[in-house]
Structures are given as C-alpha cells and as structure tokens.
Amino acid sequence: MRKMGGKKLHAIMIGFFYQGHIAPFQNLAIKLASSGCAVTFAHNEFVHHMLSKAEGVNVEKADPFLVARRSGLDIRYATISDGFPPDFDRIVNLEQHWEAIFLDFPSRVDKLIGDIIHKDDEAFAHFLVADTFYPWPASIARKYNILNVSFWTQPALMFATYYHYDLLVEKGYLPIKGDEVESKDPAFNTSITKKIVAEAFEQVKQADFILINTVYELEHELVSDMHHNQPTYAVxxxxxxxxxALPKSLWAEADFTSWLDSKPRGSVLYVSFGSLAHSNRQLAEEIANGLLLSGVHFVWVIRDDPQVLPDGFEDESKDQGLIVSWCNQSAVLSNPAIGGFLTHCGWNSILEAIWCGVPMICYPFFADQPSNGELVVDVWKVGINLCDGTSVDRREVAEKIKQLMSAESSNSLRDEMNKMRALMLRALDEDGSMQANFLQFFNDLWDRAEARAEEAEEEVDSD
Incomplete structure (x- = not known):
C-alpha cells in the first residue's frame, strides 16, 4: 500500500446508469479501496432510488457501501442528479435523456468534483474514474488537473473497434450495414447512439489510463495493441x-432456489435477454413454443412485459418452467440444476456463464452483443446460435435447446467451457493476470501522480 507522507490517492468515481455497468463499477471501487485508495463513489439519484427500492431500504438512509466501510475500507458515498425525476423512463426517452447527459449533466459533475477536491485536504492527489461512454471526463479532468481513468465494461474487442472506427471505415471493414451495425431493437438504431459512441471515443483518447473489464488471457493481443496507444490494462x-455485500440490482429479485433444487442436475435452461433488450410478441411466441416443444425445464426472465407471451402459455408451461421478472443471475447460473443459458450476449452475462461453466445459446440484439456472440460461438466455441437464418422459428428453437441440454450432443461445448472456466479462475489467483495487471496500473497511477506533483512544485518555485 503506497502513501505519500501518510496521504492517499483519492478516486472520484461517477457511476453509470445502466444495469450492466453497476456491478463491475462498484466492484472496481472496492478493489481501489482495498488497494489503499480513498474513494468517493457517486451514483445517479435515480439509480440510488432503484437500488434502495429493490433492497427494500429507506431511500434517505440507503448507502450501498455501508458494509464495505464497516469492514475498514475508505469509501464515501454521494448521489448526483441527471436532471430528471426518479420515475422518468430513461429507456423509452433515450434521446431526451442522453441530450441532457451531453448538455446539463457535465456541469453537475463539475460542481460535485470541485466540492470534493475543495473539502479534501487529506489526499495526496485526486483522480477521476468514469465510464468510457460518458462524454465529459477529459474536459473536467483537465479543468481540475487530475488524472483521468476511463473504465470500459465491454470486451476489448468492442473497445478496439470503436477506438479505430475511422480507420476501419477507411479500410472498408465498416460500416457493416448502411451507416451502423444492424440492431434487433429499433430503439437503439438512432442517431443519438452514434453520437454517444463518437463523443465517448473522442474523450477516451485523452484519458491517462484505460481499464477494461476483461480477462487478459482471452483478449491479450487486443489489450497489448491498445497499450501501445495509451496505458491500457485488462483488470x-x-x-x-x-x-x-453490495446492492447491485435495479429491480427486486425473485428467489426460486427451492424450485431449482428440486430439479435434476443440468436439467434447467435459464433464459434471459438482460435489462435493456425488449422482447417483441413474435419473438416471445416462437421461443415460448420452442420451449414447450423441447420439453426442457426452464426459468425465463421477462423484465419488460410478460404480456408479450402467447395467451395461455403460463398455464400450459406451469409444470415445465417458471417466468420471473428479475433474479440474481449469478446465483441462478451457479445452481447445479442449470444446464444451459439462452442469452442476449451481454458481456456480464457471458462472464457469469463462463464463471459458472454454463454453455450458451446466443441471440444478440444490439451494441456489443453481436460481436460477443461471435466470440462465444466462433472463437471460444462455448455456445451455439439460436437460429442459423434471419428469423426465429419454434422448431429450430426446440432443436437448439435439445442440442445444448443433451449431455451427449454438447460434450465438446462443455469441454471447452471447462477450459475457459479454469482460465478465468487462474486469472483471479493471487499471482494471476488480474491482480498483476491491477497492481501495474496502480503503480503507474502513483508514478504519474507523483510526477504531476513534482511539476506543480517546480511551477510554484519558479513563480
């Protein structure tokens, strides 16, 4: 644990507001604090409200880092408004919300950071940690002359793709279809999503350090290549x-452990398309009928609207499966009854599936998901595609489910998944790549902070 005259580095972390970003960002805060940093972590106010409601905790008294602080970690907690009330639907009103993130939110962040620095005279130096998708970190870090750490919660493959987008277009590799990658969810085929990516990757090219929530052994070539451009670490x-204990879910989680425990080992298919993808009735109907035809036990998470299901499906399938609105996905995947995962290929879902050794059926929707699906199916060979054509058909759904859930036909997938799981476990060993890379980042951060402090002293002396 490095200190300068008894003083610590102080991380100011501005949390992102989508479900898939919350857990890794909070875990990064714990990792920084465990390494000797002071941390001030700020959630958006509406995220704070949702986390509190999901936990059944009073909003005024809720603090996701209370247990961490009681364990001796130096983590302070704050909230910051995005300008909208807690019940404003930020997904339905995606464009309106993001315009505010571009125009109004930076001034709120600026004030928060200014207040923290002004009131804190115990830190050796402050540094900013923000999600790569935010469009303001470089300018605010520059204003306060603090180091800027960009945190990427998707695979290194997508980071490199966005980072080199212009070069890929110039070489003819992109665009894939029209002006952007085709999405199954029209809400994400908008000009605002292109603006978000463009602005984010203009900002990230000015970051002092880049952290990526990936396993070094899975993407070491990409991470090493990025490191030649800017200091980049797979952590x-x-x-x-x-x-x-950290509250990480924006919605209350159903507990059906006893139901899972009553099922034979590897007999249940877990189905979830994450927190952002909206199921349409046609897709839900084909999957529902495919599940019935397969005869396989299932748990299906439908967060947005259970009315997308075919009429009578819940009654017809009541002896075969469960339909829930949300759950603790890691806990479910780790249950011995789970034998497969029908997934949208969100990065957290893929990491959790590998961690639990559960092979996947892939049906990606948008953003990084199609590329993630290619990694799962074509590169790592730990999953299969839900459909081989352009549309989902119930008979093909049933065939793919049976293929995945049959121990005999999925032997090779499970063998490869066991290798991937072992690799991930090794990365988390005390002398594994995750710890080594994080330590290297932390030391490099200290060295840069000390160099800046020396430069500042020299400027004062020269004046």
Missing amino acids: GPLNFTTDV
Whole structure:
C-alpha cells in the first residue's frame, strides 16, 4: 500500500446508469479501496432510488457501501442528479435523456468534483474514474488537473473497434450495414447512439489510463495493441473479485432456489435477454413454443412485459418452467440444476456463464452483443446460435435447446467451457493476470501522480 507522507490517492468515481455497468463499477471501487485508495463513489439519484427500492431500504438512509466501510475500507458515498425525476423512463426517452447527459449533466459533475477536491485536504492527489461512454471526463479532468481513468465494461474487442472506427471505415471493414451495425431493437438504431459512441471515443483518447473489464488471457493481443496507444490494462473479471455485500440490482429479485433444487442436475435452461433488450410478441411466441416443444425445464426472465407471451402459455408451461421478472443471475447460473443459458450476449452475462461453466445459446440484439456472440460461438466455441437464418422459428428453437441440454450432443461445448472456466479462475489467483495487471496500473497511477506533483512544485518555485 503506497502513501505519500501518510496521504492517499483519492478516486472520484461517477457511476453509470445502466444495469450492466453497476456491478463491475462498484466492484472496481472496492478493489481501489482495498488497494489503499480513498474513494468517493457517486451514483445517479435515480439509480440510488432503484437500488434502495429493490433492497427494500429507506431511500434517505440507503448507502450501498455501508458494509464495505464497516469492514475498514475508505469509501464515501454521494448521489448526483441527471436532471430528471426518479420515475422518468430513461429507456423509452433515450434521446431526451442522453441530450441532457451531453448538455446539463457535465456541469453537475463539475460542481460535485470541485466540492470534493475543495473539502479534501487529506489526499495526496485526486483522480477521476468514469465510464468510457460518458462524454465529459477529459474536459473536467483537465479543468481540475487530475488524472483521468476511463473504465470500459465491454470486451476489448468492442473497445478496439470503436477506438479505430475511422480507420476501419477507411479500410472498408465498416460500416457493416448502411451507416451502423444492424440492431434487433429499433430503439437503439438512432442517431443519438452514434453520437454517444463518437463523443465517448473522442474523450477516451485523452484519458491517462484505460481499464477494461476483461480477462487478459482471452483478449491479450487486443489489450497489448491498445497499450501501445495509451496505458491500457485488462483488470477483469471484476464481477467476482469481492465478497463485500453490495446492492447491485435495479429491480427486486425473485428467489426460486427451492424450485431449482428440486430439479435434476443440468436439467434447467435459464433464459434471459438482460435489462435493456425488449422482447417483441413474435419473438416471445416462437421461443415460448420452442420451449414447450423441447420439453426442457426452464426459468425465463421477462423484465419488460410478460404480456408479450402467447395467451395461455403460463398455464400450459406451469409444470415445465417458471417466468420471473428479475433474479440474481449469478446465483441462478451457479445452481447445479442449470444446464444451459439462452442469452442476449451481454458481456456480464457471458462472464457469469463462463464463471459458472454454463454453455450458451446466443441471440444478440444490439451494441456489443453481436460481436460477443461471435466470440462465444466462433472463437471460444462455448455456445451455439439460436437460429442459423434471419428469423426465429419454434422448431429450430426446440432443436437448439435439445442440442445444448443433451449431455451427449454438447460434450465438446462443455469441454471447452471447462477450459475457459479454469482460465478465468487462474486469472483471479493471487499471482494471476488480474491482480498483476491491477497492481501495474496502480503503480503507474502513483508514478504519474507523483510526477504531476513534482511539476506543480517546480511551477510554484519558479513563480
């Protein structure tokens, strides 16, 4: 644990507001504090409200880092408004919300950071840690002359793709279809999503350090290549690095452990398309009928609207499966009854599936998901695609489910998954790549902070 005259580095962390970003970002805060940093972590106010409601805790008294602080970690907690009330639907009103993130939110962040620095005279130096998708970190870090750490919660493959987008277009590799990658969810085929990516990667090219929540052994070539451009470190998987209790879910979680425990080992298919993908009725109907045809036990998470299901499906399938609105995905995947995962290929879902050794059926929707699915199916060979054509058909769904859930036909997938799981476990060993890379980042951060402090002293002396 490095200190300068008894003083610590102080991380100011501005949390992102989508479910898939919350857990790794909070775990990064624990990792920094465990390494000797002071941390001030700020959630968006509406995230604070949702976390509190999901936990059944009074909003005024809720503090996600209370247990961590009681364990001796130096983590302070704050909230910051994005300008909208807690019940404002930020997904339905995606464009309106993001315009505010571009125009109004930076001034709120600026004030928060200014207040923290002004009131804190115990830190050796402050540094900013923000999600790569935020469009303001470089300018605010520059204003306060603090180091800027960008945190990327998707795979290094997508980071490199966005980072080199212009070069890929110039070489003819992109665009894939029209002006952007095709998405199954029209809400994400908008000009605002292109603006978010463009602004984010203009900002990230000015970051002092880049952290990626990936396993070095899975993407070492990409991470090493990025490191030649800017200091870049694979510090994942952060999802499994702490035992400190942290509220991470934006919705209340159903507990059906007793139901799972009553099922034979490897007999249940877990189905979830994450927190952002919206199921349409046609897709839900084909999957529902495919599940019935397969005869396989299942748990299906439908967060947005259970009315997308075919009429009578819940009654017809009541002896075969469960339909829930949300759950603790890691806990479910780790249950011995789970034998497969039908997934949208969100990065957290893939990491959790590997951690639990569960092979996947892939049906990606948008953003990084299609590329993640290619990694799962074509590169790592730990999953299969839900459909081989352009549309989902119930008979093909049933065939793919049976293929995945049959121990005989999925032997090779499970063998490869066991290798991947062992690799991930090694990365998290005390002398594994995750710890080594994080330590290297931390030391480099200290060295840069000391150099800046010396430069500042020299400027004062010269004046």
